[in-house]
Amino acid sequence: MNFVSDNVVGASAPVMEALARANGGAMAAYGADEIARRVKERFAELFEREVAVFLVTTGTAANALALSSAVPPWGLCVCHREAHVIDDECGAPEFFMHGAKLVGLPGAGAKLDAGAVGAYLEGLPKSVKQMPPKALSISQATECGTVYRPEEIAALGALCRDHGMALHMDGARFANALVSLGCTPAEMTWKQGVDILSFGATKNGCLMAEAVVVFRPDLAESLAYRAKRAGQVISKGRLISAQLEGYFAADHWLDNARHANRMARLLAEGLMRLPGVRLAWPVEANEVFPVLPRAASEALRAAGAGFMEWTQASLPEGETIAADEALIRLVMSYATQEEEVRRFLQAASTALSRQAAE
Structure with missing residues (x-):
């Protein structure tokens, strides 16, 4: 992941x-x-x-x-x-x-x-x-x-x-x-x-x-x-x-890009179905920028997910990131597998459910 x-x-x-x-x-x-x-x-x-x-x-x-x-x-x-x-x-x-x-x-x-x-x-x-x-x-x-x-x-x-x-x-x-x-x-x-x-x-x-x-x-x-x-x-x-x-x-170059973009849409759609998650910007290419509870972000890292925390400098007007939230970047590639995306979504769901139960 x-x-x-x-x-x-x-x-x-x-x-x-x-x-x-x-x-x-x-x-x-x-x-x-x-x-x-x-x-x-x-x-x-x-x-x-x-x-x-x-x-x-x-x-x-x-x-x-x-x-x-x-x-x-x-x-x-x-x-x-x-x-x-x-x-x-x-x-x-x-x-x-x-x-x-x-x-x-x-x-x-x-x-x-x-x-x-x-x-x-x-x-x-x-x-x-x-x-x-x-x-x-x-x-x-x-x-x-x-x-x-x-x-x-x-x-x-x-x-x-x-x-x-x-x-x-x-x-x-x-x-x-x-x-x-x-x-x-x-x-x-x-x-x-x-x-x-x-x-x-x-x-x-x-x-x-x-x-x-x-x-x-x-x-x-x-x-x-x-x-x-x-x-x-x-x-x-x-x-x-x-x-x-x-x-x-x-x-081949266009097929690669279509696949990466499709994986990004799949990931974004799955994240938007999870409670407490929103997107900082619309998904228009192969990158997804969700805002989620910081505890969930840390749990995802512990589960083996690799991603970057991202700057808030270009957020849309009116959007803010709270102290207990994290804005992260997830990038899909031509080699990203659908199974990777689904594993990440399952790990995110588990992390959010655990946080809600605490």
Whole structure:
């Protein structure tokens, strides 16, 4: 019952099989191989247009490189205050932006509202003393498991164009958001104004494979050099490309995300039937954030369940967590089994019943 993250499981069988096939024989090094060519063509098909694609090994590398291409050293990148880029990457984006800064804004469910972002931008001093805003970064899905609708992305995209900013999407859970919305990759990105995307695959079945997908050619111009300087031009690059080839084959990536999302809905529905449990945010992807009695949370840990206690910074208006309650995060993956979910629900039911009897 390990629901700490979707990073805790290994790679899926189709990904490992593709990796094993690519391992034999000799191929061109440093991403000049035939598999990389095919994968990049696949990205163009998925996004229904020509795109520049840079394959990397981690989401932190993807985010840092993407933002470094959009934000000069004297610039500002706006994001949510709980965004991974500002809260979980040890300053890597700012390091690769060579002194540019991130500023985090509030928003319920870790989502940014176009009106609030616009008000912040309008309030910035227009002088050389103030770093000018050059990019906006959004997470899809967000750190609270919520998902930006296409119209919400479009509103942020329009705001970026009005202010001469690039729109970056951190798509660490891109596939989970995509299948939740039921739209196409194009409809969730460049058609709504996204300029550059960190395309995540590791959380959804890959071993270590991510991509920077660039929709604005001018942002791609320096990325090959930036990637090399960051140690992300891998000598045996075919072993990164191969993972993505297995990931995309027969829509395996979408099947993985649908399964994880379905397990999250199953868990949420079961939790909502238990007394004393409520959800902090709606379940829109593969993460569940229940609020439950702290004693029950501790009993679940004692029963072997793995999860994280979560921050209350982005709760909906009017929602509070009492001192004797806990807000926890439960993350489903492509490998989560229905039996695990049912065991967790049974353990939660037992813990709550025991508490009620005391």
